[in-house]
Amino acid sequence: MSSPATAAFSDLDPLSTHSPTVTSLAAPDSALVTAAQLPQKSWTIEDSEKLYRIQGWGEPYFSINAAGHVTVSPKGDRGGSLDLCDLVESLKQRNLALPLLIRFSDILEDRIERLNSCFARAIARYNYKNVYRGVFPVKCNQHRQLIEDLVRFGQPHHFGLEAGSKPELMIALATLKNPGALLICNGYKDREYIETAILAQRLGQTSVIVLEQIEEVGLAIAASKALGIKPILGVRAKLTTKGVGRWGGSTGDRAKFGLTIPEIIRAVGELEKAGMLGCLQLLHFHIGSQISSISVIKDAIREASHIYVELAKLGANMNYLDVGGGLGVDYDGSKTNF
Known part of the structure; x- marks a missing residue:
C-alpha cells in the first residue's frame, strides 16, 4: 500500500522565472507532472471583458469586438465605432512610430x-x-x-x-x-x-x-x-x-x-x-x-x-x-x- 502522498517543490528558486516542477513522494512509480502538462483553459473574449471590466468603466465608449480587439465609439451609442488595432496598423503604414497618443x-x-x-x-x-x-x-x-x-x-x-x-x-x-x-x-x-x-x-x-x-x-x-x-x-x-x-x-x-x-x-x-x-x-x-x-x-x-x-x-x-x-x-x- 502506498503511503499518503506528500507534494514537494524541487529547485524552488525565489528569483527564478520558470514554473517549479511538482513531484510526488508517494510511490516510486508516480508520474512526474509539470505545470505545462496541466490542462489549460483557452482564454476567451469573455474572459478579457471580465478581467478588464470594460463594460463597467468604458460604456458606451469602449468595448471588445468579435475579433477580440478594443473598439472606441467617440459618440457613444449615438455614432459609429473604430477598431483600435486597425487604427494603429493604419497609422504605422503612414510611418508613424509607436508609442502613439490618440485623443478622441x-x-x-x-x-x-x-x-x-x-x-x-x-x-x-x-x-x-x-x-x-x-x-x-x-x-x-x-x-x-x-x-x-x-x-x-x-x-x-x-x-x-x-x-x-x-x-x-x-x-x-x-x-x-x-x-x-x-x-x-x-x-x-x-x-x-x-x-x-x-x-x-x-x-x-x-x-x-x-x-x-x-x-x-x-x-x-x-x-x-x-x-x-x-x-x-x-x-x-x-x-x-x-x-x-x-x-x-x-x-x-x-x-x-x-x-x-x-x-x-x-x-x-x-x-x-x-x-x-x-x-x-x-x-x-x-x-x-x-x-x-x-x-x-x-x-x-x-x-x-x-x-x-x-x-x-x-x-x-x-x-x-x-x-x-x-x-x-x-x-x-x-x-x-x-
Whole structure:
C-alpha cells in the first residue's frame, strides 16, 4: 500500500522565472507532472471583458469586438465605432512610430452634452426655477488642447472652469471667453491670487472666490477696497454629513478644508461690517468622490440647503449652490463604496 502522498517543490528558486516542477513522494512509480502538462483553459473574449471590466468603466465608449480587439465609439451609442488595432496598423503604414497618443475629443463633447442634458431633464421634470452651470477642475488635466476643446464644446452650455492655484487661474483666464460661464477660484489664496481673481471681472469673467479659511475673509476685504471692485464671494462649509467612498475620511466636520458654522457666522459678520455682505453669493461643500449611495448625497444636499437659506436670511445675496466635483463618478463601475 502506498503511503499518503506528500507534494514537494524541487529547485524552488525565489528569483527564478520558470514554473517549479511538482513531484510526488508517494510511490516510486508516480508520474512526474509539470505545470505545462496541466490542462489549460483557452482564454476567451469573455474572459478579457471580465478581467478588464470594460463594460463597467468604458460604456458606451469602449468595448471588445468579435475579433477580440478594443473598439472606441467617440459618440457613444449615438455614432459609429473604430477598431483600435486597425487604427494603429493604419497609422504605422503612414510611418508613424509607436508609442502613439490618440485623443478622441468627441468623447469630451459627448460627455458635456450628456451631463447638461441630464440636468436639463431633471430641471424640467421638477419645475426647478434656476439653471445648471457646470465647471471643469483644471487640476484634473492641464493639457492645453483638452482645456481649449472643453471650453469650445461647453460654450452652448456656459460650461466654466475651476482653478485651485495661481497657475491654474492663469490657464483659465487665457482660455475661458464665455461671460455666462463661471470661473470658480478655490485652493490656497494669498493676496496676489485674490487680486487676480477680482481683476478678472474687468475682463468680463464671472469669477467667484471661494473662502476656505477664515483668514481669507480679511484678505478679500482688503483686496476689494484696494482695487475698488466688489468681488463675488463664496464660502466652503464643513458639513456634519460625512461622505463615504475612497475620500470619505476627508469629509465631515473634521475635514481639513472649509469653514465650520461658527466660522461662517464670523465671516458673515466681517463682511457685513465692511459693507460687503451682498458680495457673498455662493455656498460650496464637498462630500468626497466615487459615491454610489444616493442617500448620502441627499443628506448632504439637505444640510447644505439649510445653511444656504440661513445665509440668505442673514442678508447674503445667495445665488449658487456649488456641489464639490466627482461625487457621482463611479470610476470602476462596481457600484460599491470603498
